[in-house]
Amino acid sequence: MQIAATDALLVIDPQNDFCDGGALAVSGGAAIMPLLNRLAERFDRVVVTQDWHTPDQISFASNHPGAAPFTEIEVAYGRQMLWPDHCIQGSPGADFHPDVAPAVQKARAVIRKGCNPAVDSYSGFFENDHRTPTGLAGLLRELRVTRVFLCGLAYDYCVRFTAEDAVREGFQTVVVADASRAIAPSTEAAARKSFRASGVAEVAAVTLLG
Structure with missing residues (x-):
């Protein structure tokens, strides 16, 4: 698959707490970090999202x-x-995993989400009220992006809801399935079914890396 100048890579929540040993660890989360870096090398436009909660998060x-x-x-x-x-916010668990530093350094922006204690946020585009935007859609349009590729953690929550909102915002949307990891098999299956229904494509990283 050819990467175009109007494509962007969205690296979703590559944070310590979602990796092995973290507070909300996703099995195999740390293992995908080198792959996220390799993908980021191929894209001119990279955006990273970061869960950023207050202690009183709902x-x-x-x-x-x-x-x-x-x-x-x-x-x-x-x-x-x-x-x-x-x-x-400010805790070691909220920091980006050290093995993903090259991708983070290349990012045009870091979109922090879940900052409002009264509303959680899975999607990189909207909080869970589905009304409060993060600013990601506007940024991508300013960068003249028309297609987004998603990877990161976790496939069945933050990757899923970011992908679905990307479609709603009018972007062609592709999930790099093997550059993501899921929390649970049941929700992974639900995400995959939702992707098929909403028009989210899935590819393997090799199709982008050659």
Whole structure:
């Protein structure tokens, strides 16, 4: 697959807390970091997203007495999964994994999300209320991007919702499947089904790297 001047690579949340040993570790998360760097080398336009939560984030189970991580509650904007505390602003867990430094250094911008304690954010485009933008869409349009490729963590949450919002924002959207890792098989399968329904394409990294 040929990479065009109007393409961008979106590297989703390559952070310590989502890698092995982190507070919300995705199995094999650290292993994809070298591949993210190789992909970033091929793109002129690279944008990285970063989960950036306050300690009182509504999605943290610790802020709901008696609630357990990986259960759901009803909040003002709908159903919300509760998570272990992760990616707290300024913490080592919120830092980018050291092995992805070349991709981060190449980034045109870092889009921080989930900063509002009252609203979680999976997508790099919108918070979970589906109304509050992060500014990513405007940035990509300013850069004259028409197609985005996504990779990173986690395939079944932040990669998925960023990809779906990219389609809604009018971008051709491609997920680099083997440059992403999922939290759970059931949600991975749901993401893949959603991609097919919404027009998100999936490719292997080799099709871009040759």
